[in-house]
Amino acid sequence: MWIRVKSIHCVSTGPGELTEEPFFIVSRYPGNALSETWGPFSIRDGQTILLNRLIENPPGNTVQITLFDSDEPGHHGGGPHDDHLGEIRVDSSDTRGSFNAIFPHYEGMHGxxxxxxxxxxxxxxxxxxxDLPVKPYLLQLVSLHCxxxxxxxxxxxxxxxxxRVLGPRNMKxxxxxxxxxxxxxIPIGSAATIELWEQDSxxxxxxxxxTLVIxxxxxxxxxxxxxxxxRDKGITGDATYNLYYRVTPSS
Incomplete structure (x- = not known):
């Protein structure tokens, strides 16, 4: 089995933080020792960083991908103020396909x-x-109404x-x-998450x-x-948009 870590998407940074510096520590056990650190990456709300990292996971092994937020340069998981946000564990026998994981993913980690x-x-x-995962559907964005x-x-x-598939575009x-x-x-699987953002300096x-579920x-x-x-909480002014779309089989 291979694991392709495609991207990290920031929905929101922690309280009081305009940008954060997440990083990964990747390990494999029990055999075929592997230890890698990816990052830290500077990221802000609405931003996606493409990773496209490949990890081999031979039979009988487990890969653990742990996400931290670096609060002190150079610590990479060992600093007293680095935040442990959670981990993904993948066994070599796990079902193949496309997945996503939300972090932090247990009680008390959200700030x-x-x-x-x-x-x-x-x-x-x-x-x-x-290999590329099968994405049997096509999502066509038709129009956006402000x-x-x-x-x-x-x-x-x-x-x-x-x-990001569109923008930024000016709309009133x-x-x-x-x-x-x-x-x-846009090729998608049986579920896809669509988000609308407003870009600010x-x-x-x-x-x-x-979340579109097929x-x-x-x-x-x-x-x-x-x-x-x-959206009318946490921002100045209201914001209401309608997005029209259609879905078709890809073949």
């Missing part, structure tokens, strides 16, 4: 009440390092599974942005998130209701 730190790690489990801008003019961008209340000609169909604002009874011919992104 203060007013703001919660959140990261998403996207990764694939594959049999051969040259019902109520946060400011006089917003600079919005869209991510799908942590990767009443604007309609056609997307079919500017955004190619200080801290990016997340306008909302939607089950066996999904009706590809039925017109889909738009995704409504609405």
């Amino acid at each position: 203060g009440r007013s703001r919660q730190r959140e990261y998403i790690i996207y990764y694939d489990l594959i049999d051969d390092e040259r 019902r109520d801008a946060q400011e006089r003019k917003d600079r919005v961008f869209i991510t799908v599974d942590g990767e 209340t009443g604007d309609i942005l056609p997307l079919v000609s500017s955004v190619d169909p 200080n801290r990016n604002d997340k306008f909302g998130s939607f 089950r066996s009874d999904f009706n590809f011919d039925r017109p889909l209701d738009p995704i409504r992104f609405h």
Whole structure:
């Protein structure tokens, strides 16, 4: 088995932090010793860092990928103020496919009440390092409608599974942005996370998130209701957008 760690996506940094410096420590046991450190990476709200790191996981082994936030340069997990955000453990017998893990992922790791730190790690489990996971559907973004801008003019961008697919684009209340000609169909699996953000020079604002789930009874011919992104807490002004889309089988 091979593990392809594709990217780390920052939904929100911790309380009082405009940027953070997450890093990974990767180990494999019991045999075929492996110890690697990736990072630290400077990251802020709404940002995705592409990793595309491959890890071999021979039969009978387990790989552990641990995420920390570095609060003191050079410690890499050993500093008294570094935050341990959690880990992914992958056995060589685990089901193959595309996955994501949300960090921190247990009680008490999210920080203060007013703001919660959140990261998403996207990764694939594959049999051969040259394999690509099957993504049997295509997501086509059709148009984005600004019902109520946060400011006089917003600079919005869209991510799908942590990767930016549009923007930033300037939009104001009443604007309609056609997307079919500017955004190619996006290959997705049976679930995909779509987020709308507003890019600021200080801290990016997340306008909302939607998880699209495609089950066996999904009706590809039925017109889909738009995704409504609405945010009026923690930011100045309201923000309401509708995203129209369609999904088709890839073959």
